[in-house]
Amino acid sequence: MDIASFVTSLLTSFLIFVVLVLVFTWLSRRPGNAPVYYPNVLLRGLDPWEGRGRGTRSPVGWIQQAFRASEADVVHAGGVDAAVYLVFLSSVLAILVFSGILLLPVLLPVAATSHALEASAGSNASAAHNFTVIERLALGNVEEKSFKLWAFIGSVYWLSFVTYFVLWKSYKHVSNLRAAARSTSDVKPEEFTVLVRDVPIPPPDQSIKDSVDSYFRALHPDTFYKAMVVTDIKKADKIFQEIEGHKQKIAHAEAVYAESKTANKPEGTKPTHKTGFLGLIGKKVDTIEYCNEKIKELLPKLEEEQKNTLSEKQQRAAIVVFNSRAAAASASQTLHAQMFDKWTVTEAPEPREIIWSNLPMKIYDRNTRRSVIYFIVFLTVFFYLIPISAISAVTTLEKLRQKLPFLKVVVDQPIVKTVLQAYLPQLALIVFLALLPALLLFVSKSEGIPAQSHVVRAASGKYFYFVVFNVFLGITISSTLFSALKTIIDNPKGIIDMLGSSLPGSATFFLTFVALKFFVGYGLELSRLVPLIIFHLKKKYLCKTEDEVRAAWTPGDLGYNTRVPSDMLIVTIVLCYSVIAPLIIPFGVAYFALGWLIAKNQVLRVYVPSYESNGRMWPHMHTRIIAALMIYQATMIGVISLKKFVYSSVLIPLIPISLIFAYTCHTRFYPAFAKTPLEVARQELKETPNMGAIYAAYIPPCLKPEKLEDVEVFEDAQSRTTSRAPSF
Amino acid sequence: MDIASFVTSLLTSFLIFVVLVLVFTWLSRRPGNAPVYYPNVLLRGLDPWEGRGRGTRSPVGWIQQAFRASEADVVHAGGVDAAVYLVFLSSVLAILVFSGILLLPVLLPVAATSHALEASAGSNASAAHNFTVIERLALGNVEEKSFKLWAFIGSVYWLSFVTYFVLWKSYKHVSNLRAAARSTSDVKPEEFTVLVRDVPIPPPDQSIKDSVDSYFRALHPDTFYKAMVVTDIKKADKIFQEIEGHKQKIAHAEAVYAESKTANKPEGTKPTHKTGFLGLIGKKVDTIEYCNEKIKELLPKLEEEQKNTLSEKQQRAAIVVFNSRAAAASASQTLHAQMFDKWTVTEAPEPREIIWSNLPMKIYDRNTRRSVIYFIVFLTVFFYLIPISAISAVTTLEKLRQKLPFLKVVVDQPIVKTVLQAYLPQLALIVFLALLPALLLFVSKSEGIPAQSHVVRAASGKYFYFVVFNVFLGITISSTLFSALKTIIDNPKGIIDMLGSSLPGSATFFLTFVALKFFVGYGLELSRLVPLIIFHLKKKYLCKTEDEVRAAWTPGDLGYNTRVPSDMLIVTIVLCYSVIAPLIIPFGVAYFALGWLIAKNQVLRVYVPSYESNGRMWPHMHTRIIAALMIYQATMIGVISLKKFVYSSVLIPLIPISLIFAYTCHTRFYPAFAKTPLEVARQELKETPNMGAIYAAYIPPCLKPEKLEDVEVFEDAQSRTTSRAPSF
Known part of the structure; x- marks a missing residue:
């Protein structure tokens, strides 16, 4: 990539960004768009413009x-969780700012006053013109064995220690955030509750509910409150959803009916639909009447199925409620059974994030699935290099032009050519990466993890390794990959040489990648053009009732499972190039500064959290920043020894230092993330907890009784099977 | 080593063993020796010969x-613990027996019908005579690329799966043993107690005792009983020991005095001693009077020091007693503080095995010490190879004869030469290894481990790695080590070749080593000649009082810290050679069969346990057997691929299989060893526990009040400091 296409890329990215920000500024001030730009504020029952007049x-x-x-x-x-994500962004920002303060004024002059590139190109003078500013201001321009390399070694140390320092501070800060959140005096159902899995098969004259009850009553005589056995709600839920669907249809039809009562036609038109496939074929019926009838039909069915589910479809997992937070915290950390495969007790997730279908999975099943999935992910991580290198080979414009000759007319236009050359590889990469998260989320869910937040963590962990191995290492080596494969096999040392020699070459590619990501990505994020269009279309043509409109604008959560790894990729790239080509640091700073600003705006106004894990994501981010740091350190050892600099081994101690730092942080801070400290659980509550409500919070919607008093009946339904055999 | 010296070695070893067993049979039947051969029985208050007439x-x-x-x-x-040690011996025995059943009848004929050795020595016929039976019946005699090698590959698989099977069964068995021991209805102080370390510095108006009390009372309002702060007892203990010493002297002097009252001289002679250095110089005094006076002098000092210790020398660690086993079990598994470096709570060790001086050590201190010690041990493990190879180079008889010419006269006698040639290297090795355990025990204790049993586990873990790396690998490679060092550095693959080629050659050495160890070692162990002689000497010349005699024969415990690793070395050796030279299996069987028999005898009659860890040693043994198995599997991959057999890679899957097996066992069984399951802790007790006695059990002897009622006073002494500043 030459300097022209690089500048083009930067300028167009920036232009798009400015346009999108202007669009945002204009659109977000129109009250009709409030549900798109202020959904979080609206859902909290506030007026988006109240008291903010000047600012807005x-x-x-x-x-x-x-x-x-x-x-x-x-x-x-x-x-x-959102606060922790912002801490993550600001920590990386701090690392880059502190590093840049030293690295830029030191390394740029050192590189600028060197002449290795010209010297190497000396023989053919024409080649000398091809070096861009970026290449001239990078490590590649420093002569071999030069003592100037000490500046680069020092920079690696500086950046590493800045990272340790910032991470340490941040971990401490997040720890306190979590502790503060955990010790509020609000009553949260999950803090009174433990999740029990691997309940053993009870004797034939007991239901699972009875066996759970008697087991926990015996072991926690003073603190056990009630237990709820997990049931197979598939069938009950299907009927429940059908009824809900009919209810929505009635509401919609009534709104349409009311609308049709114009002055001309005061009786209106009763909406009708056909009962067959997609409403296209079959008998035509009056929608309101038909749905009401259906609901009448289904309600007794649901009631029967509820009873049946409660007593006959009990699964070998349970939610056990204790009468104090401390008792639940203590029980969740205590080994209950002598045998590992019985009575596994863990902290309960929030009711809204429980994955019910995963709860009854047996421990053997879970372990096997996890092993298989790790193996598959491992294979995928390693063998995706092949399609990725194929992509980067095809997406060279020249290649594309050869393969698809009909493009020639377009491609040969000079402007189009420059733009395409600047964007094509990056776009291909971004599109490709967009396909993956859904798959990883699905795969992580199949592991048998009981909570949504945990699934997201698991998926984003996999995504990180994927992204680092394939995108970063893949793109870096890909060009030389196929040709160099034989060399590597013959001579394993070759891989360090190759990495060292191809990494500096890719600097420009990654600069463009980072710029593209933040200008265009953040522009789209901020302006919310897609949700805006969808909302207005839906509102105009589809939504008739208040509920439907609300459903059209209700935002999701931040989407940590893709957001975090893609930020992590940028962290890895910027760290790795920070010393090789220090010019990347300002881009990194811009990425994380803008990222922090926009994320904060979106958190305050747009997104609504779909669960609260009290910052459990942090240890995960922390570990991966250290992983990125270690990739960087290893790369630098390779790169500097390629300069035939004998002191490059001075960098080797950094690897064990990073490991020790990671271990220290883990022993120091992690326990309070994995477990609830008793100190925290013993905090006073502001009110006497309503135990019935806590218990009811865990009842799935399709089984939920109408009133709180019915919870007693619900519970009895589970243990009334005392005289019958269990259902399997 | 030629076949003659091998047979000589075997025969003499066997002869020594027979003699020692005869000595044992003869000596153990003499009633006067009962304290040496039946101390355990005597201490349990039984008559060694009662009801056992015929047998004995x-x-x-x-x-x-x-x-x-x-x-x-x-x-x-x-x-x-002793029962678990016997399970360990019998498990290894079972592994070897089951393996031998298949390996011996299959591999010996296969090797015997091969002729690789003769073929290779074909050029110089005289060399052919030098192959011993052991070499002929081993893998070395099988031709390269021969399909007979499939039999050896199959044997590796057979042995591995036999090992998995036996280990699984044994782990299950030991788990049950432990559960049974933990769920007895006896009241054990350690089951009501937790150990608290890293107590934070209290505010100036509180003593540590008060802060521990208020912290635990707040977090465990219903189950907290009492807390005892650990104090610095160094000075109090010194005075206490002095008083005890004087008391013993008085008892001794009185016995001497009573003895001196013969018929001739009814008034007797009052014993005297000099007060100066070692009783050799200084004023001559009447021992009884002098000591009585000294005690009178010291007693008020002790009392004052006790009070001072209790209130002013409180350390930042405590023993906290709960009023039920379940509460203590649950508390020991629950995270207490938000910060990792405060209020570390763990299960309490038995009072008799607590290492008081280690308790107040801070968590940072402990971590640093552990890291430093691991590093030192790591260095030692790797660099001891050098002295060991020096030893094995010097101890060649030829070399010794050259270096010390005056030995020529002795050494040139044919019998002496044969015997020396057979024993010298093995003896040197055994003596060398005997020096190590004390050092490792000391080093492990410095880590800050709170319990003796844990120190023993830590030391024997280090010893195992030491022994395997240095003895096994060292001896195997040592002869070629120095000459081959250059080859290794130039060509890393060379190490597999070297291991493969030198391992078969050392087979005879290790056969002799195993035989020597079990014949002579077990003979000495059984006959207890050394304790016997010491006991009789002491009894005759030194002991005057009943207590002194008892001290002269009181046996120690089994000494797991040396016993287990030295057995583990034999396991490693026998496993590694089991397929290379199957003739080693009968020796291994003999070692572990005899070992089991003699250890059982010694456990029943001789040794007295000095602590009870309820089989915590087992997971440790289990892991190390698997480690030995994996060394064996790796070696076999090397050895068989050296035979240029392309299918040797069929063995590679065994390594991950072993890892998965180890992981599975760990997740399945280990939790119940590391923690107390609540099920177990909830077992009914046969009597209402006497909480005062439980509390008193943890008071160090030098602070112990005379009567149980004084415990209240003792406890008050610790918290009376409410108005004073803490002692640091």
Whole structure:
């Protein structure tokens, strides 16, 4: 890639960004768009413009507001998880800023006053012109064995210690955030509850519910409150969803009916539909009447199925409620059974994030699935290099032109050519990566993990390794991959040489990648053009009732499973190139500064958390930043020894230092993330907890009785089977 | 080593063994020796000969008795730890027997019908005579690329799966043993107690005792009983020991005095001693009077020091007693503090095995010490190869003869030469290894481990790696080591070739080593000649009082820290050679069969456990057997591929299979060893526990009040400091 296409890329990216920000500023001030730009605020029952007049009216008001909002505001609006994500962004930003302060003024002059590139190209003078500014201001321009390399070695140390320092501070900060969130005096059902899996098969004269009850009553005589056995709700849920669907149809039809009562035609038209496939064939019926009849038909069925589910479809897992937070915290950390495969007790997830279908999975099943999935992911990580290198080979413009000759007319236009040359490889990469997260999420869910937040962590862990191995290492080596494969097999040392020699060459590619990602990506994120269009289309043509409109604008959560790994990729790239080509640091700073600003805006105004894990994501981010740091350290050892610099081994101690740092942080901070400290669980509550409500919170919607008093009946239904055999 | 010296070695070893067994049979039947051969029985208050008449009278009676004793008897006499050690021996025995059943009839004929050795030596016919039977009946005699090698590959698989099977069964068995021991209805102080370390510095108006009290009372309001803060007892203990010493002297002097009152001289002679250095110089005093005076002087000092210690020398660690086993079990598994470096709670060790001086060590201190010690041990493990190879180079008889010419006269005698040639290297090795355990025990204790049993486990873990790396690999490679060092550095693959080629050559050495160890070692162990002589000497010349005699014969415990690793070395050797030279299997069987028999005898009659860890040693043994198995599997991959057999890679899957097996066992069984399951802790007790006695059990002897009622006073002494500043 030459310097022209690089600058083009930067300029067009920036242009798109400016346009999108202007669009955002204009659109977000129109009250009709409030559900798109302020859904979080609306859902919290606030007026988006109240008390914010000045800020919102000025074009940069959102920036002021984002800066003004405290961490407590963020926790209030988006939960601890969102606050932790912002801490992650600001930590990386801090690392890059602190590094840049030293690295840029030191390394750029050192590189600029060197002449290795010209010297190497000396023989053919024409080649010398091809070096870009980026290449000239990089490690590649420093002569072999030069003492200037000490500056680069020092920089690696500086960056490493800056990272340790910032990470340590952040871990401490997040620990306190979590502790504060855990020790609030609010009553949260999950804090009174443990999840029990691997319940053994009870004797034939007991139901599972009875056996859970008697087991926990015996082991926790003073603190056990009630147990709820997990049931197979598939059938009950199907009927329940059908009824809900009919109810929605009635609401919609009634709105349509009311609308049709115009002045001309006061009796209106009763909406009808056909009962057959997709409403296209079959008998034509009056929708309201038909659905009401259906509901009448289904309600007794549901009731019967509920009873049947409760007593006959009990699974070998249970939710056990204790009468105090401390008792639940203590029980969740205590080994209950002598045999490992019985009575596994863990902290209960929040009711809204429980994955019910995973709960009854047996421990053997879970272990086997996990092993198989790890193996598959391992294979995928390693063998995806092949399609990726194929992509990067095809997406060279020249190749594309050869293969698809009809493109020639377009491609040969000079402007189109420059733009395409600048974007094509990056776009291909971004599209490709977009396909993966859904698959990984599905795969992680199949492991048998009981909570949504845990699935997201598992998936984003896999995605990180995927992204680092395939994108970063893949793109770096790909060009030389196929030709060099034979060399590697013959001579394993060759891989260090290759990495060292091909990494500097890819610097420009990654600079463009980072710029593209933040300008265009953040522009789209902020302007929310896609949700805006969808919302307006739906509102105009589909939604008739209040509920339907609300469903059209209800936002999702931040989507950590893709957001975190893609930020992590940028961290890895920027770290790895920080010393090789220090010019990347300002881009990294811009990425994380803008990222922090926009994420904060979106957290405060747009996204609504779909669960609260109290920052359990942090240890995961922390470990992966250290992993990125270690990739960087290893790369630098390779790169600097390629310069035939004998002191490059001075860098080797950094690897064990990183490991020790990771281990220290883990022993120091991790326990309070994996378990609930008793100190925290013993905090006073502001009110006497309503135990019935806590218990009811865990009843799946399709089994939920109408009133709280019916919970007793619900519970009895589970243990009434005392005289019958269990259902399997 | 030629066949003559091998046979000589075997025969002399066997002869020594027979002699020692005869000596044992003869000596153990003399009532005067009962304290040496039956100390355990005596200490349990039984008559060694009661009800065992027939057995003890016949020369093989002890064998019958050992066979007849059930596991319950073993647990009763020597505790669960001893029973687990016997399970370890019998498990290895089972592995070897099951393997031998298949390996010997299959591999010996296969090797015997091959002629690789003769073929290779074909060029110089005289060399052919030098091959011993052992070499002829080993893998070395099989031709390269021969299909007979499939038999050897199959054998590796057979042995591996036999090992998995036996280990699985044994782990299950030991788990049950432990559960049974933990769920007895006896009141054991350690089951009501947790150990608290890293107590934070209390505010100036609180003593540590008060802060521990208030912390645990707040977190465990219903189950907290009492806390005892660990104090610095160094000074109090010194005074206490002085008083005890004087008391012993008085008793001794009184016995001497009573003895001196013969018929001739009814008034007797009052014993005297000099007060100066070692009783050799200084004023001559009447011992009884002097000591009585000293005690009178010291007693008030002790009392004052006790008070001072309790209130002013409180350390930042405590023993916290709960009023039920379940509460203690649950508390020991629950994270207490938000910060990792405060209030570390673990299960309490037994009072008798607590290492008081280690308790107040801070967590940072402990971590640093552990890292430093691991590093030192790592260095030692790797660099001891050098002295060991030096030893094995010097101990060649030829070399010794050259270096020390005055030995020529002795060494040139044919019998002496044969015997020396047979024993010298093995003896050197055994003496060398005997020096190590004390060092490792000391080093492990410095890690800050709170319990003796844990220190023993830590030390024997280090010893195992030491022994395997240095003895096994060292001896195997040492002869070629120095010459081959250059080859290895140039060509890393060379190490597999070297291991493969030098391992078969060392087979005879290790056969002799195993034989020497079991014949002579077990003979000495059984006959207890050294303790016998010491006992009789002491009894005759030194001991005057009943207590002194008892001290002269009181036996120690089994000494797991040296016993287990030295058995593990034999396991490693026998496993590694089992397929290379199957003739080693009968020797291994003999070692572990005799070992089991003699250890059982010694457990039943001799040794007295000094602590009870309820089989915590087992997971440790289990892991190391698997480690030995994996060394064996790796070696076999090398050895068989050296035969240029392309299918040797068929063995590679065994390595991951072993890892998966180890992981599975760990997740399945280990939790119940590391923690107390609540099921077990909830077992009914046969009596209401006397909480005062439980508390008093943890008071160090030098602080112990005379009567149980004084415990209250003792406890108050610790918290009376409410108005004073803490002592640091």
